[in-house]
Amino acid sequence: MMKMWQRSLVATCAFLVLFGGVAYAQTSEAPSVEFSYTGNRTAVWIVAQLHTLFGAFILGAPIFIVISEWLGYRKQDLRYDRLAKELTKVTVILFSMTALTGGLFIFVLLAAYPQFTTWFINQFYLVFAVIYPLMFISGTIVLYMYFYMWDAWKGEKKGRHIALGVLLNLICMATMFVINGPTSFMNTPPKTEGISPQDFLVAATLWDKIANQTWMPLNLHRIDGNVAFGGFVTGMIAAYMYMRAKTQEERAYYDWMGFVGNLIGVGAMLFQPITGLLLAYEMCDYDFSFCPYMMADQLSMFFEMQGAMVGLMFLASNYYVWLSLKRIEGIEKVRMTILAPIVMVAFPFVMMVVMNYYWIPEPMSLAFLLPLALAPFLFGRFIPITVSALTVIKIGFLMVIVGDAIWVTPHGFAATGAKMVAELEMPEAWSFLGGMPAKLSAIFTLVFVTVVNYVVYNRAIRQGTIIWGKIDFTAQFVLIFLAFTSIWTMGLMGAVRSLVRKYFHTYNLMPDFSAESFTPTLSYSAWWITGITVVFFTVVSFAVIVALRPSDSKGRVAEGSPVPARAK
């Protein structure tokens, strides 16, 4: 019954998008609908953001579902297989939600901005009318096959099942690449010197439009972001299930699942600043006026908020390590070279100086920074002085706080350069603290400290004995916190990417003449981002409750009983 409902929903939405979009594309002068209370722009924002969030999960989760299944097969560890299957159950439900919100998105867009949407669909007719619906439908078919063949294709046929998972990932990845074309086109439509954007567009091919300047950076940022997002949502699911668990065996399993989800989430999160900077770099390279608009003017406080949120996420991911270490027997014996804390403390300041002399993309900066970052790992063994793992991590916490303090220190407490006055501005001699080299040093300090902490963590796991199911209960809230803040930050940065087009639907090509064509306040945006995040969480929580009922695990072989970690 359930699967029929889901199949019908997905198919209906796909066909509605296909035929509705195509039919509407033929009517150019349709009047727009006025959405009361939210206004048209916010109405589009809500459904677009929800669609992106569900889409991010269903594209990110299969990547590590199949890796997890493969690890389970290779290590003959049932926990990995169970993790993969449970997540697939949730993914199946969220696939339907992605289709539903996708259909809703196109209809709200058509209703709110009929002329723009008509123009937009005509620009990407083949993508919206054929490629995207077909890819979505084929992705759905493969996902259902993958899910329903799980028990049939086991044992010797497991390889076949894993291959199906790989195929699912390829389709999901290609779907994302395809839809990122129109998304990035709205920010950076193709152009060339000396020709007006309108004239260039007339001659541009579909490929020119898709492969615009920020397409690949957006692809990379979203692949990485989706994996991080999937990891953190897995952590959240594990936290829910840990709290619902009735037996010690169940707790042990969901403790382990939270550990794996967090590890994947943090691993991918470490690359987020790098791919995010690449995207911002390409945007600024396309049109430099994006840069001050984002960093120094109307959107500057959005980036302050981003700094605060990312800082909290790094603190939380390190706090999870801290709580996790407390249940490892023998942690007091784990030590690390003294170079690690020394480099941690020196890192932000050295990087700030180096970046002031050799700004990106000067490769000379790497000549200073790479040896510094690698010093604890390359030269640590030659230095006899060591410190305890817990001390290293405590110093790491201090540097995460310092790094985040540098990140959130603004050039001045005014939302726009035009309103900056001396009483709100940093003294001239210290204004470098508000500059990009300082911000970059702060970001990389957070990344470096977290890498060192996870190296310590890994060493502790290998040298000590981890007791699954005995983690401090606070860790479950940390996992939920990480999922919430990562989704919230994703919503915030999604808003920035969209707002950077200023008063255009498509930058420099299609002006937005509506009354809502302005930069909203950060506070207004925060209310909606929070609301959207809450709706997403409610749906995911419902999906978890429906898909992972406790009865599912009855009669299951006890997994994750206390074992020495090194045995795995």
Next chain:
Amino acid sequence: MWNVIKKLSIGLVVGGALVGLARALDFPFVFQMMFFGQALFGAAVFMLLDAPSLKTMSGMKSGAAIVVFYIVLCTVCIAGASMWPQFDPEDEKGKIAKILAPKRAATEQGKAEELIARTKALDEQVKALEVRLKALGGDQQMAKEGPVSGAPPVVAKAATGDFMKIGEEQWQLHECYNCHKLKGEGGKKRGPELDNIGSYLTAVEIKQKIFYPKSYMAEGFEKEWEKGKMPDKFKDVMEDSDATALATWLSTFKNTSVNTPKPIKKT
């Protein structure tokens, strides 16, 4: 408890020291408070590290704990975002309307709206004339005044002062101050300071630079010129007359005491 007192004391001492240092270095009050807040936040983090373990919850209790936790998270996110300075959209709305006005006028809808507005204005003029004619006594007076033209009164070409005002307005509308310093305001060294640009370039040449940024390169800004940092969008987003006004206004800046870099003709 001892953990909390100890960490809080350290936080207060570090915060106090930071405030003292920031005051000595002439940081404004708002920065001093921020540094103090960061010290206390750091103390809170270290309190959390050494806090006792939380007892395992289950059933309704854990469900309620999750709901409360979400409420706290939502409050923190909204309150946190609302505490930062807020950009006032009203500052931007007028600007955007002015920038988009010519584009809007060029659309079918814009043309229709303009036609309706002109018809309404004409209608009101006719009504006003009728009232005047009635008051003056009909046809004889009408003959004295001559035929009434349907066209709106001819507006004299904007005086030089108005033209300069338009130029200055364009500077604000297109936020040129984000990259260029002028009259001691704006800039942040992204682009050259322009107080003496009139000594080097004529209005026509400045307009050429605005429309074709690669046409001139400021000395010392070779990297920026190579990377094409000045956007080449202005010929598409600005009206020709507005660009002329901006260029003319800029060409009046001949303050030789300011070191405006010399522009070099490139193409």
